[in-house]
Amino acid sequence: MTAVTESVHRRLGMTDDEYEMVVDVLGREPRPAELAMYSVMWSEHCSYKSSRAYLSRFPTSAPWVVVGPGENAGVVDIGDGWLAAIRIESHNHPSFVEPYQGAATGVGGILRDVFTMGARPVALWDQIRFGPLDRPHNRYLFKGVVAGIAGYGNAVGVPTVGGEIEFDVCYEGNPLVNVLCLGVMHRDELVLGTAGEPGSIAVLLGKATGRDGIGGASVLASASFDEAATEKRPSVQVGDPFEEKKLIEACLELYRRHLVVGVQDLGAAGLTCAVSEPAARAGVGITLDLGEVHVREGGMTPPELLMSESQERMMAYVRPEMLEEVLTVAEHWEIESSVVGVVGEGDMVTVRHDGEVVAEVPADSLSGGAPLYHRPVARPDWLDELWESYVPPTVASPAETLLALLSDPSIGSSAWIHEQYDHMLFLNTVVGPGGDGALIRVRGTNKGLAVSTDGNGRLCLLDPRRGAARLVFEAALNVAVAGARPLAVVDNLNFGNPEKPEVMWQLVETVEGISEACEAMGIPVVGGNVSFYNETNDRDVNPTPVVGLLGLADPMPIDPPRLQRARPGMEIWVIGPDPTPNFAGSSLQRLQGAPTGRPTAPRPDVATPMIEDVARLAHVTPVLHDVSDGGLAVAVAEICIASGTGAVVETDDPVWLFGEDPHRVVVIAESGSALPGRRIGRMWAGDLVIGDETLSLETIATTWHRALPDALGV
């Protein structure tokens, strides 16, 4: 047996204490392959060792939850024998090191998480955040990420129907790239990540294993960046959407014909994860023969084979009598396959290479035995000062302020991005990108699935609990605007360095905020992802939870609200509580400086009935639009731009026009409608009139359309 020196485990990203834990588990020094396996499975990225203790706070149950957190994706029952699978993931660190491939493989990975469950991926949403575009490097990262999402998503054949974009100085040096995938399946197609009974055979499907992405989870995704980040480029995987497309079709055929007992995708931690997690879940042992793995290059060592994060691979667990048919399906779809393992009694993962046992470890020590850290938590000492230093923004001219907001690339049209994404494939995109929540029809039913993804780092910096709760309520309102009722939440928690007590405090507060909002609405969290170490040169990003909320519209509105449907003569209403004079964390505040103050608290008592009202209104109202970034003025301007119709807004109060207090929706209704809100103006065949100022439709449209292209210089 070869003992390994301490420097090896440190190079693999393990602490000395963690190394000692491995020695304790095994009762001996680990072999090199074993150390490799523990280093990836116990990485922050795979084990959630710093966050697990707090994530258990999330409410996770509801009668409609079929699969909650812990599997590859959450699954909920949407009625009549149909299930929806949903998952969100980050690819922040790889996207900084190599934006195109980092973003592309993020798409590939999230798709596998969803079709691993048996669902066909039907739509993607991307949430991307960068430093300001006046810096050339930020433009390079932004363009690379958009090109990577387009290049992979379009070619793999899954539409990208929505997302979010934000530019803020805190993401300078550490962009955030999150991606959410929604899948749909029949109930009898659900597959779990189990290795099945002793005797099952492990079949590795898809792309050949190479040296790419070795240590991606441990070295790249679980550490902070400094100036030498580009040296980590070999840790970034390379995506091949063509292989993934064939793999999707092959796997869906395997499920349809009930040829597998379980499936696990190979993402972070590669083969190690694909054998240890299913074995631990099934309470069985497994013997893996590395010599059988189909490889792209010769001479790979056992640790390399076990850690490789080569993309587009799946492990299928198959009963022996089905093996022949499984291999035939793989051959038909022109994907490679190899029989690499056998499930047996016991609980050990045994790995062979060249006739020799190179690893022998308990399966659940890899997947469930990772260290659990209760890291120090402390409220940041700078927070009170931030709250107290609040200065209200100034508005000399509402018209000028509106133009300034419309020309902010975080607010202006996202067409430059989403027109590069295929967002129409599958003929299900009823409401696509650029609106509040996207609405996807489920063909063969009257149902629609709406998803909204929302994040706001400034709000969450100023008050992570209030900020996170507001994101959940905002996302719920966004799906209600499409006629859907909230069903489930997934979250992607993007944070700085967890070894700093104030970052852990931000996490704990965020989890509390999301939980409180979900409980108020009676919806579960069915999955999530935590991305720590989003810091560069010791500067943490703003705490940036991204909430993905799935809503069900059953039935779907026959003619769902659209901004384009506003017409002259219709009235402009706002429903929801009156705004307070608090601009903390708002877009207007960002135009004028750094975030200060304490954001307005959400009102769970108001939110729940209002979401129900809005979901009902969606069946009878031409236009509904959530009031969010830029406030009411931006919301009305967007309606004017989309519909080509002017508006008269009968207030010039900046609090009403630009405040971003939660739980508010603009409704455009036929004149004479009686709505539970406040009428604040009307649509007309003229310009946009705010108080005593007038802006031409052409001016606001050009400003809004050109915001992002101008910032990019295209």
Next chain:
Amino acid sequence: MRVAVVVFPGSNCERDVADVLHDLGAETHLVWHRETDLTGFDGVVLPGGFAHGDALRTGAIARFSPVMAEVARLAAVGAPVLGICNGFQILCEAGLLPGAFIANRDLAFICRFVEVEVADTGTFLTAGTRLGSVLRIPLNSYEGNWVDPTGQGRIVLRYVDDPNGSQAGAAAVASAEGNVVGVMPHPERASDPLLGSDDGLVLLSGFLGAPVPV
């Protein structure tokens, strides 16, 4: 009408177009690219997507797929052959349509509705339309920029406002006989007002009304 919708590895619009043709009354079958016998089919569709991963260039590998000999045979006997987007690219590579495709003028993927004007009503695709009528149909391509050094291509639809640099603004092109047509925008995506337009239905209905081969 019995229609074969060919599935290459990497195709992704096959079910969309098959569903819409089915709703229009056709009997549609998805046919794998290794099929070597299309006897009994009255027409064939090469759908959109990324056949063979667009390796080398769009359609360059797909033209060698085994099914293509049968597609050529059906084209030769006058059966309607429709290539949509990637299918159009494949038909050009296979020599069943003139010209070839290069990257869009702005070197960016374009996914949005565009307007096209009917320039020729003598093909099955446009048999139900009037000359000069304008249809609103989604475009979805990176290599949508058609070039035809011969200048002889029979242009069936033209972009009203050319989005990608296509020669003569061509959005759809036919063979001299008119029974092989390639269209770059996706008529199947304009099949329901709920999705923004149903202007594509007149084109696909035309495809189904085409004369049946002997």
